[in-house]
Amino acid sequence: MKTHLRRAAVVVAAASMAAGLAACGSAKEAGGGDKKKDKKGSLTIGLLLPENQTARYERFDKPLIEKKIKELAGTGTRVLYENAKQDASVQQQQVDTMITKKVDALILDSVDAKSIASSVKKATDKGIPVVAYDRLAEGPVKAYTSVDNERVGRIQGESLLKALGDNAAKGEIVMMNGSVTDPNAKMYKDGAHAVLDGKVKIGKEYDTKEWKPENANENMKGAISSLGKDRIVGVYSANDGMAGGVITALKSAGFAKLPPVTGQDAELSAVQRILADEQFMSVYKPYEPEADAAAELAVALARGEKPDGVAKSTVDSGTEKRIPSIIVTPFALTKADIARYVGKEGFFTLNEICTAKYKAQCAKAGLK
Numbered sequence: 001m002k003t004h005l006r007r008a009a010v011v012v013a014a015a016s017m018a019a020g021l022a023a024c025g026s027a028k029e030a031g032g033g034d035k036k037k038d039k040k041g042s043l044t045i046g047l048l049l050p051e052n053q054t055a056r057y058e059r060f061d062k063p064l065i066e067k068k069i070k071e072l073a074g075t076g077t078r079v080l081y082e083n084a085k086q087d088a089s090v091q092q093q094q095v096d097t098m099i100t101k102k103v104d105a106l107i108l109d110s111v112d113a114k115s116i117a118s119s120v121k122k123a124t125d126k127g128i129p130v131v132a133y134d135r136l137a138e139g140p141v142k143a144y145t146s147v148d149n150e151r152v153g154r155i156q157g158e159s160l161l162k163a164l165g166d167n168a169a170k171g172e173i174v175m176m177n178g179s180v181t182d183p184n185a186k187m188y189k190d191g192a193h194a195v196l197d198g199k200v201k202i203g204k205e206y207d208t209k210e211w212k213p214e215n216a217n218e219n220m221k222g223a224i225s226s227l228g229k230d231r232i233v234g235v236y237s238a239n240d241g242m243a244g245g246v247i248t249a250l251k252s253a254g255f256a257k258l259p260p261v262t263g264q265d266a267e268l269s270a271v272q273r274i275l276a277d278e279q280f281m282s283v284y285k286p287y288e289p290e291a292d293a294a295a296e297l298a299v300a301l302a303r304g305e306k307p308d309g310v311a312k313s314t315v316d317s318g319t320e321k322r323i324p325s326i327i328v329t330p331f332a333l334t335k336a337d338i339a340r341y342v343g344k345e346g347f348f349t350l351n352e353i354c355t356a357k358y359k360a361q362c363a364k365a366g367l368k
Contacts, residue, residue, distance in 0.1 A: 039104060042076035043302045045069050046098035046106040046128075050135070051086040053212065054241055055267050056287065057109075058083070060346050061134075064291035065107065072299045086210050088112035088181070095119035099126050104302035106130045107294050110137040112181040117319060129301035133294045136183050138319045143307040145293040145326040147285045149184045153191020155332045156236060156262040159281045161199060163260035164234050171233035172203030174223045176216050176246055178238040180207045183317075188238045188264070196236070203227045208238075213245035220249035229253050235261045240270035243279050266333050266341075268348050274335050275353070275361040284333040287346035293326040339366055 047065055049057045066079045080101060084091035088111040098106055099122060106123055108130055110116045120130050120139030129142040136144050161168060175192070178185030185207070196202065204223040209215045216237065224232065235250075237243040243263035250258050260280035263270050273279035296310045311324035333341070341347040354362035362368070 039303050041074070042078070043069075043073045043104045043299065044078045044080060044101070045073075045298050045302065046101070046103040047079055047081045048091060048094050048098070048106065048108045049081075049083050049133075050091070050109045050111045051211075052083050053086065054239070054265055055269075056265050060287040061109075061291055064288055064346065065295050068292045068295035069299060072295060073302075084111050086111055086212075088115050091116060092119045095123055099123055099128060103128055105298040107133050107298050108137055108141075109133040110135050113137050113183045114181070114318065129298075131294055131297045131301065132317075132323075134184070134290065136315065136317050136323075138317050140320060141317070141323060142301050143297040143311055143324045143326075144315055144317075145290055145297060145311075145328070146184070147290065147328045147330045149187035150191035150194075152264060152283050152285070152330050153188040153193075153238075154195050155191075155283055155330060156188070156238070156264065156281070157192040157195030159332050159334065160234050160236055160260060160262050161195065163280045164200065167233045168200045171231045172201045172227055173234040173236060174220065174227070174232060174246075175202055175205040176219060176235060176237045176242050177205065177207050178242075179209060179211050182211070185211075185238060192236055192238075200234070203231065208242055211239060211241060213241045215245070216242035217245035217249045220246045221253075224249065224253045229255055232259055234259045237262050239264040240267040240279075240282055241265075243282075244269060244273070247273065247278050266347065268352060271333075271338060271348060271353055272355075272358050272361075274333070274338065275358055275365055275367075277335075280334065282333045283330050284337070284341060284347070285330045286328060290326075290328045293328070297324075297326070335365055342367060 052058055069079055070077055080103060082094040091111045106128055113135055116137050117139035120137055120141055123130050124140045132141040132144040134146050177189045206219040208219060235246050237246050240263035243261050246261055258278055263279055263282040266282045266284040270279055270282045297307050300307055300310055307324040311326050313325050314322040315325045343349050350367060354367055
């Protein structure tokens with residue numbers, strides 16, 4: 001009888017231990033990132049950027065993020081990079097690849113903030129924390145860094161009003177907003193409207209598919225045809241790529257003098273257009289602090305640390321509340337501002353800007 005009792009006790013104990021281990025395993029799976037806690041040594045970080053039409057991503061964001069990650073986590077750390085080339089379905093596949101490669105954390109600049117949510121959840125469920133970069137992806141992202149996007153729109157609107165002066169009351173402007181799939185586009189638009197509404201008449205307004213310059217060009221042609229070129233006194237363009245498409249349409253329409261056009265990203269071609277008095281302004285977003293923040297957040301999360309030690313504020317997305325965040329301040333870039341940024345990290349050198357075509361404009365602007 002005692003032998004049977006002892007055997008029964010062993011069976012119960014074994015069953016209890018198995019149940020405890022199973023519960024522990026379930027807790028780890030539910031917690032997602034728990035298995036990454038206290039990870040030391042080299043890491044593997046995934047980096048997914050949205051498109052390569054805007055020069056900033058390949059020229060500045062990618063190398064700056066890679067450099068900072070290796071500074072923080074050691075030269076043995078690998079950064080696995082992919083660019084979605086503005087294709088949301090391709091980016092979803094890229095997240096799957098990063099999961100298969102078992103990255104320790106993922107930095108994601110989403111093509112479509114809503115459709116990527118299921119991929120963010122999939123990564124999180126596999127214990128891979130996701131840092132939303134520049135655009136706030138939906139789904140259970142662990143941290144976010146970007147510029148103050150509504151401030152970008154306000155800077156653009158204020159600059160346009162300054163350029164218009166008394167002409168603001170003499171005609172209409174065209175608003176060339178970004179893609180509806182990008183949550184930043186709405187913030188730029190909201191910021192611009194907060195400044196422009198009631199101070200200038202908006203003749204035509206577009207949400208430009210995929211931010212593509214050729215789509216902005218077609219939209220601008222439509223606006224010129226509808227409003228008449230004599231009525232258009234200015235153009236709010238949400239970024240530099242679209243500004244290029246807008247300016248091409250204005251030139252083709254035979255404007256004797258180009259109306260002021262805004263932009264964003266301080267791309268090389270835009271800086272040169274500003275020097276040539278074709279584009280009035282852009283918005284310079286210091287890429288280094290934004291890239292550094294993404295790297296710091298990703299490395300901290302990969303090591304199992306809470307992002308709160310790096311991020312000092314929070315934001316809400318369409319699906320999550322109080323996401324730890326780091327927000328960088330943007331600045332207006334007009335012709336008078338270019339000299340102060342030349343050669344700085346995240347900007348262009350004098351030789352890059354002042355090619356033979358722009359030597360005279362550079363000299364006039366004091367760029368020597």
